[in-house]
Amino acid sequence: MESMNLILQLPPQLEAKLDAQVRATGKARETIALELLEEQLHGEPLNGASLSAAEWVADIRSWASSHRALSHEADDTRESIYAGRGE
Numbered sequence: 001m002e003s004m005n006l007i008l009q010l011p012p013q014l015e016a017k018l019d020a021q022v023r024a025t026g027k028a029r030e031t032i033a034l035e036l037l038e039e040q041l042h043g044e045p046l047n048g049a050s051l052s053a054a055e056w057v058a059d060i061r062s063w064a065s066s067h068r069a070l071s072h073e074a075d076d077t078r079e080s081i082y083a084g085r086g087e
Contacts, residue, residue, distance in 0.1 A: 008033075018033065085087060
């Protein structure tokens with residue numbers, strides 16, 4: 001597969017965050033940008049690291065709390081799901 005060159009114009013705030021990561025990790029800007037892009041597109045870090053159980057639980061709880069709670073019990077029966085479809 002061929003590689004692709006990409007030129008990005010970063011807003012100053014984003015550039016500052018990228019530079020902070022460079023200082024914190026000692027990695028090159030390009031390496032950090034590629035890792036972040038890979039993680040975003042594939043949903044997992046480029047280096048193959050996985051979340052610990054505690055991190056996974058925290059992510060799931062955060063996701064769940066971002067959804068509104070229903071004031072009633074959800075009807076997820078087969079009949080309600082396919083209602084009106086002639087089944």
